[in-house]
Amino acid sequence: MEKNLMIYIVSDSLGETARSMATATIYQFENHDQWEIKRFPFVNNKELLNEVLYKAKDNDAMVMYSIVNEELTQHAKEFCEQNEIVYDDLLSSIINKMSKKAGLKPLREPGLIRKMDKSYFNRVEAIEFAVKYDDGKDPRGVLKADLVLVGISRTSKTPLSMYLANRHLKVANVPLVPEVPIPKELSEVDPKRIIGLTNSPETLNRIRVERLKSMGLSGAANYAKLDRILEELDYSEEVMKKLKCPVINVANKAIEETAGIILDILKENGISVYNDFSV
Structure with missing residues (x-):
């Protein structure tokens, strides 16, 4: 042999x-x-x-x-x-x-690819979390989240949740509807980990009308009426005051801009934020 x-x-x-x-x-x-x-x-x-x-x-x-x-x-x-x-x-x-x-010197640090892999899997985990706990699907998610977004419909809760997931933040979002009591779990979350989102009545009216049309529905539905929007805004303002959370008006703000404001607030509150924003 x-x-x-x-x-x-x-x-x-x-x-x-x-x-x-x-x-x-x-x-x-x-x-x-x-x-x-x-x-x-x-x-x-x-x-x-x-x-x-x-x-x-x-x-x-x-x-x-x-x-x-x-x-x-x-x-x-x-x-x-x-x-x-x-x-x-x-x-x-x-x-x-x-x-x-x-024209650059190499870092010459062993194991960098493993760190990148870990970053990738953390990002995927955060994205899956955002999907699972989107739009208040399961209120238990607010207790597991790094950040909870609250706001009425069309205040960019879902796109912000997904965007921030790329910073490894596990984000749950909760819709505020006058007829629906807020989840009791929200009262157990540190206000430093809650961000309220609002929008201008005019912007909400325009966005909601377009949303209804895209669904083949009449833009005159109650959902898009200004009176209903003002009612929802008053209700959300009351809820956010009780939660004692920061509030951001997303009107005329790009998702990236709002996300930047949120990240700055989290940093000021001592909450760790992943630094590399490459996706």
Whole structure:
């Protein structure tokens, strides 16, 4: 039986990318079943690196390393060359070329892709939360939320909830309707985590008329009448005073502008807000 060919995967992070590359590559050879891959993650200092490299030398293993630390990368290169170890530096060449192209120095921080993945999943979780607890579907959501938006219909509660979810904020929104009692759970929420939304009567009238028309209904329905809108605005003002929450008039404001005001209020109230707003 032929001796297995060894590949040592060395990384200052998980080493999953390097392992995947090694696995994909060995299948280009007929004897792929004779290759054995060993992964050594979180090798982030010279002592650990030397320990792995000496093992590779003793076992006649090829070394594939994905290390972003420049000092460790250079040390691995010198060790392998001095000890005639077959090696491949998976990152340095591409990092240097990208750095030259971009005219920027690389961060050289291990595990950044995992942090990005965590950011992605946190964002998805927040978006799913916003969908689940949109428009008061389940009042229990207000107790789990980072932020609760309250307001009458057409005050941008839903788009703001979705927009803020991209900042990893779990947002529940509750519609205020004079005929419907507010959820008892709202009284248990810290006012610092509640934002009231309002709008001008004229803007609400215009938006509601257009909304009804888009649904194939008459724009003269009670929902869009000015008297009804004023009644709802008076009711929402009364509720927001009881809740002792900040109130933002969204009239003539873009979603981004209103979201910025909300984030500033949260920061002033000592509530943590995710800083990276890329989506």
